[in-house]
Amino acid sequence: xxxxxxxxxxxxxxxxxxxxxxxxxxxxxxxxxxxxxxxxxxxxxxxxxxxxxxxxxxxxxxxxxxxxxxxxxxxxxxxxxxxxxxxxxxxxxxxxxxxxxxxxxxxxxxxxxxxxxxxxxxxxxxxxxxxxxxxxxxxxxxxxxxxxxxxxxxxxxxxxxxxxxxxxxxxxxxxxxx
Amino acid sequence: xxxxxxxxxxxxxxxxxxxxxxxxxxxxxxxxxxxxxxxxxxxxxxxxxxxxxxxxxxxxxxxxxxxxxxxxxxxxxxxxxxxxxxxxxxxxxxxxxxxxxxxxxxxxxxxxxxxxxxxxxxxxxxxxxxxxxxxxxxxxxxxxxxxxxxxxxxxxxxxxxxxxxxxxxxxxxxxxxxxxxxxxxxxxxxxxxxxxxxxxxxxxxxxxxxxxxxxxxxxxxxxxxxxxxxxxxxxxxxxxxxxxxxxxxxxxxxxxxxxxxxxxxxxxxxxxxxxxxxxxxxxxxxxxxxxxxxxxxxxxxxxxxxxxxxxxxxxxxxxxxxxxxxxxxxxxxxxxxxxxxxxxxxxxxxxxxxxxxxxxxxxxxxxxxxxxxxxxxxxxxxxxxxxxxxxxxxxxxxxxxxxxxxxxxxxxxxxxxxxxxxxxxxxxxxxxxxxxxxxxxxxxxxxxxxxxxxxxxxxxxxxxxxxxxxxxxxxxxxxxxxxxxxxxxxxxxxxxxxxxxxxxxxxxxxxxxxxxxxxxxxxxxxxxxxxxxxxxxxxxxxxxxxxxxxxxxxxxxxxxxxxxxxxxxxxxxxxxxxxxxxxxxxxxxxxxxxxxxxxxxxxxxxxxxxxxxxxxxxxxxxxxxxxxxxxxxxxxxxxxxxxxxxxxxxxxxxxxxxxxxxxxxxxxxxxxxxxxxxxxxxxxxxxxxxx
Amino acid sequence: xxxxxxxxxxxxxxxxxxxxxxxxxxxxxxxxxxxxxxxxxxxxxxxxxxxxxxxxxxxxxxxxxxxxxxxxxxxxxxxxxxxxxxxxxxxxxxxxxxxxxxxxxxxxxxxxxxxxxxxxxx
Numbered sequence: 001x002x003x004x005x006x007x008x009x010x011x012x013x014x015x016x017x018x019x020x021x022x023x024x025x026x027x028x029x030x031x032x033x034x035x036x037x038x039x040x041x042x043x044x045x046x047x048x049x050x051x052x053x054x055x056x057x058x059x060x061x062x063x064x065x066x067x068x069x070x071x072x073x074x075x076x077x078x079x080x081x082x083x084x085x086x087x088x089x090x091x092x093x094x095x096x097x098x099x100x101x102x103x104x105x106x107x108x109x110x111x112x113x114x115x116x117x118x119x120x121x122x123x124x125x126x127x128x129x130x131x132x133x134x135x136x137x138x139x140x141x142x143x144x145x146x147x148x149x150x151x152x153x154x155x156x157x158x159x160x161x162x163x164x165x166x167x168x169x170x171x172x173x174x175x176x177x178x
Numbered sequence: 179x180x181x182x183x184x185x186x187x188x189x190x191x192x193x194x195x196x197x198x199x200x201x202x203x204x205x206x207x208x209x210x211x212x213x214x215x216x217x218x219x220x221x222x223x224x225x226x227x228x229x230x231x232x233x234x235x236x237x238x239x240x241x242x243x244x245x246x247x248x249x250x251x252x253x254x255x256x257x258x259x260x261x262x263x264x265x266x267x268x269x270x271x272x273x274x275x276x277x278x279x280x281x282x283x284x285x286x287x288x289x290x291x292x293x294x295x296x297x298x299x300x301x302x303x304x305x306x307x308x309x310x311x312x313x314x315x316x317x318x319x320x321x322x323x324x325x326x327x328x329x330x331x332x333x334x335x336x337x338x339x340x341x342x343x344x345x346x347x348x349x350x351x352x353x354x355x356x357x358x359x360x361x362x363x364x365x366x367x368x369x370x371x372x373x374x375x376x377x378x379x380x381x382x383x384x385x386x387x388x389x390x391x392x393x394x395x396x397x398x399x400x401x402x403x404x405x406x407x408x409x410x411x412x413x414x415x416x417x418x419x420x421x422x423x424x425x426x427x428x429x430x431x432x433x434x435x436x437x438x439x440x441x442x443x444x445x446x447x448x449x450x451x452x453x454x455x456x457x458x459x460x461x462x463x464x465x466x467x468x469x470x471x472x473x474x475x476x477x478x479x480x481x482x483x484x485x486x487x488x489x490x491x492x493x494x495x496x497x498x499x500x501x502x503x504x505x506x507x508x509x510x511x512x513x514x515x516x517x518x519x520x521x522x523x524x525x526x527x528x529x530x531x532x533x534x535x536x537x538x539x540x541x542x543x544x545x546x547x548x549x550x551x552x553x554x555x556x557x558x559x560x561x562x563x564x565x566x567x568x569x570x571x572x573x574x575x576x577x578x579x580x581x582x583x584x585x586x587x588x589x590x591x592x593x594x595x596x597x598x599x600x601x602x603x604x605x606x607x608x609x610x611x612x613x614x615x616x617x618x619x620x621x622x623x624x625x626x627x628x629x630x631x632x633x634x635x636x637x638x639x640x641x642x643x644x645x646x647x648x649x650x651x652x653x654x655x656x657x658x659x660x661x662x663x664x665x666x667x668x669x670x671x672x673x674x675x676x677x678x679x680x681x682x683x684x685x686x687x688x689x690x691x692x693x694x695x696x697x698x699x700x701x702x703x704x705x706x707x708x709x710x711x712x713x714x715x716x717x718x719x720x721x722x723x724x725x726x727x728x729x730x731x732x733x734x735x736x737x738x739x740x741x742x743x744x745x746x747x748x749x750x751x752x753x754x755x756x757x758x759x760x761x762x763x764x765x766x767x768x769x770x771x772x773x774x775x776x777x778x779x780x781x782x783x784x785x786x787x788x789x790x791x792x793x794x795x796x797x798x799x800x801x802x803x804x805x806x807x808x809x810x811x812x813x814x815x816x817x818x819x820x821x822x823x824x825x826x827x828x829x830x831x832x833x834x835x836x837x838x839x840x841x842x843x844x845x846x847x848x849x850x851x852x853x854x855x856x857x858x859x860x861x862x863x864x865x866x867x868x869x
Numbered sequence: 870x871x872x873x874x875x876x877x878x879x880x881x882x883x884x885x886x887x888x889x890x891x892x893x894x895x896x897x898x899x900x901x902x903x904x905x906x907x908x909x910x911x912x913x914x915x916x917x918x919x920x921x922x923x924x925x926x927x928x929x930x931x932x933x934x935x936x937x938x939x940x941x942x943x944x945x946x947x948x949x950x951x952x953x954x955x956x957x958x959x960x961x962x963x964x965x966x967x968x969x970x971x972x973x974x975x976x977x978x979x980x981x982x983x984x985x986x987x988x989x990x991x
Contacts, residue, residue, distance in 0.1 A: 054819075054827040054828060054829065055719060056810075056816070056829070057764070057767070057815060058765060058766060058813070065827075066810065066829075067827060068821045068825055068826065071479075071804070072809065073804050073808065073810070073819045074809050104808070104809045104810075105809050106809060183886050186886045186889070190882035193880060193882050221879075221925075224953070225879065225924070227953070228883065228922075228924075232882075232883060232886065232974055232977070233882065233975075239975065338945055339945065339967065340948075341947035341967070341968070341969035341988065343945075343988075343990075345990070350986075350987055397987075399970070400969055400970030403961065403964055461881055
């Protein structure tokens with residue numbers, strides 16, 4: 001998957017199949033600043049090119065606004081702003097990774113999509129307390145893929161702490177599941 | 179084949195709830211007027227029981243058994259429904275409701291649930307033979323070796339006319355073992371008397387089988403009354419044979435007697451049965467309807483996009499396309515309306531619960547209250563119906579509890595001893611108006627005002643209109659429990675009532691005259707799925723304001739907008755000063771539009787009017803409401819979102835929330851300014867002035 | 870060709886359950902929610918068997934059975950009534966009206982099919 005193929009859709013089925021065989025899982029890797037990050041492909045619904053969004057009044061700066069995604073209202077999280085990284089102009093490479101998580105659909109703006117890689121989750125290394133440019137709480141671990149070190153994101157944690165969901169509601173839902 | 183019937187449980191429970199409603203309404207009607215359709219009441223209980231057994235809700239089935247028995251006696255005229263019996267029957271309705279609710283949520287009710295009521299019901303049945311609900315079939319003595327039975331089967335001539343066919347019987351018998359059938363044609367009449375529709379044959383059947391006599395007799399079950407059937411076991415013990423013949427005779431006799439007796443009665447009750455007007459229904463899962471609503475919403479949105487593009491093309495002289503598109507949008511709108519109508523339910527679904535509640539509350543308080551309902555067929559969206567139940571219940575109970583005086587008090591003030599609470603529903607434009615009116619003592623202005631001043635909500639020096647005073651009871655934390663009420667206080671929960679109504683996009687108003695009574699008027703949108711809105715522009719972003727909130731829009735001037743001592747702005751609107759709130763200050767947006775180039779929309783929320791300053795008006799839109807909370811959190815000042823013709827998202831403003839936010843942040847000072855704004859009681863909607 | 874069964878019951882849940890069971894067993898099912906509608910439905914296509922509830926608004930089951938029997942097409946058609954254990958008397962009244970047999974409520978799909986096989990040769 002090339003990084004500017006912004007409308008490519010990674011289906012959940014592909015992800016599911018890869019999980020079946022052993023400990024193998026797949027990550028969608030993407031670029032943010034100088035680093036390569038990864039998210040579990042099972043959480044990814046689709047990848048879209050950046051398009052302008054409707055701003056939400058009085059929302060945190062890292063919430064860019066909301067987007068119409070096939071009739072649904074989807075909030076868009078700017079990962080650069082969330083990780084306090086320097087802001088850049090959006091280009092043709094800028095994409096929105098739409099994830100399905102905690103029963104919600106949310107888009108994340110990143111610099112560009114890199115690839116889908118197979119990965120043996122057994123070799124995931126714990127995140128160091130320092131070294132990465134973002135908060136260690138947002139990192140599930142580090143995965144060496146070839147020569148690059150992919151920072152695997154803990155998307156749940158990022159969404160929970162991004163003021164996207166009212167805490168009451170989240171607690172209610174979590175309690176409800178039990 | 180195994181068929182899982184649990185898939186029909188939900189349908190059954192829903193149906194049982196409806197029957198229960200009919201049962202309750204019928205009983206209350208009976209109690210009130212002394213007349214009622216006992217057959218319909220019985221049928222409701224009967225249907226609940228029939229389905230309960232079939233779908234495995236044994237507790238419901240068992241409990242309904244006695245209820246049905248009592249109602250059966252009542253409809254046969256053997257048991258008058260006295261007030262004590264009526265009370266027990268209503269209790270039984272409560273027990274059943276509890277059982278049905280429990281079944282719906284998959285819970286078990288306590289074993290002693292309904293035991294008392296059941297016992298009481300049973301006491302009305304004493305004297306009637308208890309059939310224990312078991313069949314009279316004796317236990318089968320099957321599988322004790324091969325037996326040979328000779329059966330003589332002499333059907334009456336009209337057997338064929340009951341749809342029975344001897345061939346079916348022989349076929350079934352042959353499935354039990356070896357049979358040998360001998361036909362006896364001796365009964366055949368002469369050709370002249372022969373009726374081709376009659377049966378003149380009889381048969382001798384020899385059956386060799388392993389099954390018991392009961393199973394054999396079971397084959398003849400449907401024809402035993404239309405035929406002479408004799409069974410003779412050939413090589414079995416004599417004792418057994420005698421026993422069975424003995425058993426057969428009294429059973430048959432008894433059944434005959436009973437049949438004749440009850441048959442006559444049945445005939446009579448059959449004729450009494452009236453035929454109420456029926457409409458055909460299909461049951462559809464609400465999810466499917468919601469999906470349709472969503473899809474048609476998409477269609478309307480896409481239609482708007484097509485329309486926009488066609489208008490652009492029109493410039494090139496292509497107006498035939500535009501005409502077709504306009505027609506298509508017209509059809510789409512009609513389709514949308516038709517689909518919305520599926521979700522509509524009559525308010526009777528809510529109103530029906532009140533006769534019982536009013537009766538119970540009034541009885542408990544020793545009051546005499548008559549409930550009058552009107553406009554029960556007015557239809558509202560299912561969700562609105564469901565969410566209006568609590569606020570309405572609260573208001574009706576309050577009316578009975580606190581509005582209505584005790585009978586002696588009423589007499590002293592020359593009022594009729596029987597008080598009236600009236601519930602009405604009607605259409606008014608795109609809204610439904612629900613009114614709760616009582617002829618009680620009315621709200622106490624002094625008590626409420628004193629309390630409001632005490633709570634710091636009101637200013638002792640100010641001159642409040644009645645309507646302003648009534649508004650205080652909706653304030654959170656306001657309670658007049660000590661003074662006004664004996665139980666809970668009219669103020670308790672009124673803030674919740676108003677909030678619930680507002681969350682439905684509705685409003686509530688109070689009119690009250692001391693000594694004459696109060697009227698609570700609730701205005702609700704017909705549906706929550708679409709909204710008539712005004713698109714506005716602020717800082718290049720489009721927002722939607724519900725038309726419901728808009729009174730008028732106007733272009734302000736430097737002269738009409740003034741800054742007061744406290745730095746707040748007010749606008750002179752037809753001689754009255756309204757708070758002037760800039761939406762950009764609330765949403766923290768960088769708009770620099772000067773006063774004379776923007777628009778002030780005069781809006782009303784929570785009975786408060788103010789001028790909302792925005793950049794521009796973009797025109798009226800009917801929009802499909804989408805939830806933003808599905809994927810995001812609640813946003814203060816925003817009630818939802820919609821998708822515009824170009825596919826972009828636009829947020830819908832929640833003016834009540836915006837007003838609260840503005841008040842909290844010191845951007846709006848309602849009511850208690852030195853330039854006290856007065857006399858804005860006219861709620862008339864003037865046409866929106868677009869400039 | 871599959872046989873057509875008309876089921877008449879004011880209870881949607883019973884109608885659904887019966888309908889589902891019959892369809893699963895290869896029958897064609899026509900439904901009506903009261904006697905009057907049943908009478909109309911019965912005349913719209915050939916019917917091989919009628920299953921009717923007794924207690925219904927708008928023409929009860931007994932009336933429906935008598936009325937059906939008056940129609941030439943239903944002179945010999947098997948008609949089963951749904952009745953409850955406590956209505957033993959109804960069986961008799963039903964027979965007098967022209968019913969072929971009865972199915973006792975509560976019943977399960979297997980019992981239903983068994984009774985049907987008794988009056989409707991496969």
